[in-house]
Amino acid sequence: MLTNADAKVQGPAIETAVALKGVHHTARPTWKLKETVHFYRDVLELKLCHAICARGWGPDDHPDFIHFFFESGQGSTIAFFYYLQTAQPVDNVPQGSFVYNSVHTAWRVDTREELLAWKEKLEGKGFEVMQVPHEILESIYVTDPNGYAVEIAWQTRAMNAYDEVDARLTLEAAISIENETGDRVQAIDDIWKRKARMVDAYLAESE
Secondary structure (H helix, E strand, O other), rough: OOOOOHHHHHHHHHHOOOOOEEEEEEEEEOOOHHHHHHHHHHHHOOOOOEEEEEEEOOOOOOOEEEEEEEEEOOEEEEEEEOOOOOOOOOOOOOOOHHHHHHEEEEEEOHHHHHHHHHHHHHOOOOOOOOEEEOOEEEEEEEEEEOOOOEEEEOOOOOOOOOHHHHHHHHHHHHHHHHHHOOOOOOOOOHHHHHHHHHHHHHHHHHO
């Protein structure tokens, strides 16, 4: 028999109309592109499945970057941000900075309706929510009581073989530039131009 006290304790569970479906990805920054790709792809043998090469988005101080993903099993991925024209911090990273926020966990939902329901739920509880569509994901972000970024993500389509090829060519373009210059790649346009030539070569070989 439920008492009034029992009903109050169970209230939040009854209120929750949507549920998170597990971890979509975890993310962190790296300043060692070639070494990171080698370790996760070649040593741990995780499939490189997706990459985003984009100009900075979000806060004004967000640099251009490569955001690349490896399959990590059970439908989840591990992701890295490789920031251009930035140095690895040697002191404490300021809370709320792009480097600080790059370390986060993204939780998965199955539909856009669920994503928007979470947005409404969190805003109703007083949280400031940021909503961002980015390539194959649409996400909302909140900050937990510790200052950590929390992402809830809806994947708009399944990753496929084209994503794998695109990711491989993106990272090969960046790594080849670094091998030639002996330094970290500085300009995202250089990656795009090098990758465009590699795409042309790939398509020619595929004919």
